[in-house]
Amino acid sequence: ARLLSGLVGALASGQIRVIDLTQTLTPGFPQIALPPEMGQCWPFRIEEVSRYDERGPGWYWNNFSCGEHTGTHFDAPIHWISGRDLPNNSVDTIAVQHFIAPACVIDCSAEVQRDDDYLLSVADIERYEAAHGRIPKGAWVLMRSDWSKRRDPQAYQNFDQTGQHTPGPGTEAVRFLVEQRDVLGFGSEAIGTDAGQGQHLRPPYPCHYYMHGAGRYGLQCLSNLDLLPPAGGVLICPPLKIEKGSGSPLRVLALVGA
């Protein structure tokens, strides 16, 4: 109780700041594109219901449609076949205390600047830990790539004849984070937690495969990771409570010391 009133006071005084890690949901925000014969995620669409007019004289509101994996979104274990039979594997059944957890931010922005397909390595993680301390059990690991600064949707999606080119974690890095560090999940600024070319890795989409197979989570299309400290921030990321939902768009916030 003392801790909670301390938190409220620190938020009011600015001693703790709240940072918004969310991209705005707009019809123009790009979606992940899968091979055309497969089911596709809806882009965000919005339709006005009334705007202080004959459809509703005193009020303004909208209806909308999207995919569970549209915009800044959360991935639950049930999203992947490796997590299909785990307990509490959908957004409506995950233990809610998991939606508030510490965040470690590994800065790969220089590497990604040189290589759109950059894969985070175990050596990168070890270098992070040497500088900022060991990744605690139950923490989010967020890959800072500055990819969210690409405001042009084409540059953000970064397609060519061979597909999407965006950074992500390598297979060994994912296994290290799950098996050696017992992380809560992995977050990325790009459209997927896996690299754009992740279907060619072994196994395909290793981050989805190993994280969700171990009951861990994913966050994608994050923004403002350059405003977070490497360690010490706290992530707040509560997905919508969609019945048997595989994920959901959400508001992601971070608490950081001033």
Place this chain on the structure above:
Amino acid sequence: ARLLSGLVGALASGQIRVIDLTQTLTPGFPQIALPPEMGQCWPFRIEEVSRYDERGPGWYWNNFSCGEHTGTHFDAPIHWISGRDLPNNSVDTIAVQHFIAPACVIDCSAEVQRDDDYLLSVADIERYEAAHGRIPKGAWVLMRSDWSKRRDPQAYQNFDQTGQHTPGPGTEAVRFLVEQRDVLGFGSEAIGTDAGQGQHLRPPYPCHYYMHGAGRYGLQCLSNLDLLPPAGGVLICPPLKIEKGSGSPLRVLALVGA
């Protein structure tokens, strides 16, 4: 920083608990019904994209549609005509520190048990304050009615020939909370922050009118308010970042001392 590591530790040890105040998003969850000539809010609809099958061999996911005011949801000032010209009045522009704030829970469950149309009064607020202390500036006031325990959608909506019958705040109580207590917003377990018969009050829908006109927020279709302490809890309620959104379904969490 010390405070944030204390928070993480208290969550891990169970000294602080996280309570889910959210109703599950399902197609059966009832919507607010307006006169038929007016624009209506979509109910929640969900459509499978793939489920570890030929539409996506390794993954399961869904598309969905709903209104900004479907299920457990947040109301922004722009939702109401009284808030239409205020700064930062939509869910994408509200200052994000407002999404974490203390909660005062006024128990009206006995009164509502006797009267479906019960209106919270200034006397109820004064009685609350005599027992639990003054409502602090910037706090949420949540009306506990146990309405969320009505699991049957018809009983939850509670229609008869004269319309919807659900509890809410009286006009004077709303004005008292905004003008005398400077609250952040008002939350209810029923479909609206206003009573089901709120269109007959002066002004119509007084909670929407005065709260949003003063730049304050609303939360509706809350659940589990009976699990919160009258004072000392902290609400986490970050809406989706919908461009110019008037509100959004969201996950509402509360932090409480053990």
